[in-house]
Amino acid sequence: MDSFLLGLRAQNASQRTLDTYQEAVTQFATFLAEKGMPTDPHKVTREYIDAFIADLLSKWKPATANNRYRGLQRYFKRLQEAGEIKVSPMQNMHPPRIPDNPPEVLSDEQIEAILRTCTGQEFSARRDMAILRLLLDSGLRRAELTGLTLNDVDLRNQRLRVLGKGARLRDVPFGRKSAQALDRYIRARNTHRLAAQPQLWLGERGPMTPSGIYQVVVDRAKQAGVTAKTHQLRHTFCHLWLRAEGNESDLMQLAGWHSRSMLNRYAASRAAERAREAHKRLSPGDRF
Numbered sequence: 533m534d535s536f537l538l539g540l541r542a543q544n545a546s547q548r549t550l551d552t553y554q555e556a557v558t559q560f561a562t563f564l565a566e567k568g569m570p571t572d573p574h575k576v577t578r579e580y581i582d583a584f585i586a587d588l589l590s591k592w593k594p595a596t597a598n599n600r601y602r603g604l605q606r607y608f609k610r611l612q613e614a615g616e617i618k619v620s621p622m623q624n625m626h627p628p629r630i631p632d633n634p635p636e637v638l639s640d641e642q643i644e645a646i647l648r649t650c651t652g653q654e655f656s657a658r659r660d661m662a663i664l665r666l667l668l669d670s671g672l673r674r675a676e677l678t679g680l681t682l683n684d685v686d687l688r689n690q691r692l693r694v695l696g697k698g699a700r701l702r703d704v705p706f707g708r709k710s711a712q713a714l715d716r717y718i719r720a721r722n723t724h725r726l727a728a729q730p731q732l733w734l735g736e737r738g739p740m741t742p743s744g745i746y747q748v749v750v751d752r753a754k755q756a757g758v759t760a761k762t763h764q765l766r767h768t769f770c771h772l773w774l775r776a777e778g779n780e781s782d783l784m785q786l787a788g789w790h791s792r793s794m795l796n797r798y799a800a801s802r803a804a805e806r807a808r809e810a811h812k813r814l815s816p817g818d819r820f
Contacts (some may be wrong), residue, residue, distance in 0.1 A: 533554065533557060533558075535610075535614070536553070536554075536557070536607055536610050536611075537550055537553075537554060539610055539614075540553065540606075544698060544699050545698070546675075546697050546698060546699065548675055548697075549697075552599060552603060553603040553606055553607065554603075555600075555603070556599070556600040556601075556602075556603025556604050556607070557603060557604065557607050559584075559600060560581075560584050560600070560604055563583075563584045563587060564576075564580060564584075567583070569583075573608070573611055573616065573617055574617060576608075576621050577621050578621050578622065578625060580621075581604060581621060581622060581625065584600075584604075585597050585600070585601055585628055588600055589628060594628050594629065594630045594631060595630050597628045598627050598628050598629075598630050601627045601628060602627060604622065605620075605622050605625075605627075608620040608621060608622050609622075634767070634797070634798075634800040634801040635763070635764055635767050635801060636764070636801070637764065637767050637768040637771040637801045637802055638758070638760060638764065638765070638768045642756070642758045642760070643668065643768070645756035645757065645758060646664060646752050646753050646755075646756045646758055646760065647661065647664060647665070648756065649752045649755040649756050650664065650752060655720050655721075655724065658713070658716045658717045658720045659717050659720070659721075659733065659734070659748075660748050660752055661713045661716075661717070662710070662713040662714045662716070662717040663677065663733065663745060663748055663749075664748075664749065664752065664765070665706075665709060665710040665713045665714075666692075666706060666710055666713075666714070667749070667762065667765040667766070667769070668765055668768060668769055668772075669706045669707050669709070669710040669769070670692070670704045670705070670706050670710070670769065670786070671765075671766045671769030671770060671773075671786060671787050672692075672694065672704065672766070673696070673697075673763075673766065673788070674742050674745050674746060674762040674763070675742055676694045676695065676696055676788075677733075677745055678733065678740060678741065678742045678744075678745050679694075679695055680692060680694070680731075680732040680733070681730045681731055681732055682718070682730060682731075682732055683730070684732065685714060685718070685732065687711055687714060687715055687718075690705055690706050690707070690708070690710075690711045691703050691704060691705045691706065692704045692705075692706065694788070696788040697788060700788070702785070702788055704786060705786075721734060726738060726739075733745065745762060746761065746762050749761060749762045749765065766787075766798075767798055767801050769787075770783060770787065770798040770799065770801070771801050771802045771806070773786075774799060774806055775802075775805075775806050775809065777810075780795060780799075783795065
């Protein structure tokens with residue numbers, strides 16, 4: 533495992549990737565031990581991996597099984613490249629299919645209701661308003677938002693310097709309302725007892741963690757009578773961008789994607805609704 537993780541670090545993999553792949557291999561090893569199967573990589577066969585994936589599919593969503601599959605695939609590929617095994621037991625295997633079931637995006641009314649829960653002047657209200665507006669306005673991943681420092685914020689030019697997946701830096705713009713919310717939060721942050729900390733987001737006991745950002749979204753949504761999570765706001769951002777006829781290539785740049793497969797996955801949310809709205813605007817048959 534240590535050698536596997538060391539190799540991933542050498543390829544500049546993100547900490548999230550390291551944690552995800554480590555969890556996949558650890559779960560597989562635990563499964564083998566519990567079932568009395570050999571845990572020696574030289575003795576692992578495709579049948580053992582099939583049994584593991586089938587067990588995952590009986591307990592978790594297909595996306596989770598797919599995630600674990602890819603972690604194991606990377607692990608055995610690494611063993612093969614290092615000469616530890618001759619052939620990966622996953623050769624010619626295919627990942628479990630993820631059903632085309634995109635998450636529901638938030639409606640305009642739901643967004644407004646959530647934002648109304650942060651209209652106060654207390655520190656937490658100003659912080660949470662800035663967090664929610666940035667998530668909706670930029671589509672940042674939770675880890676990207678959490679990792680921001682004060683130096684990453686350029687209020688004058690309304691953009692953020694974001695460290696994304698694969699340790700890739702990109703500039704992410706934000707609108708005037710997000711700028712106003714950020715400005716108000718930063719001024720409130722200046723009076724916080726931990727204001728000297730470089731991290732942008734502060735809680736009562738220190739810099740906020742990804743789980744803290746997640747809880748802000750869940751709690752504010754609950755106050756508004758809405759069910760929402762951080763990743764749902766990223767999907768909502770993409771839907772709003774495409775609904776406004778935003779360019780798909782620009783969306784890929786803003787979201788930090790290097791593959792159109794991710795664009796297609798996110799664009800699936802409310803695609804039929806956007807198509808109907810586009811038809812109302814264009815109405816090809818009305819031209820004749």
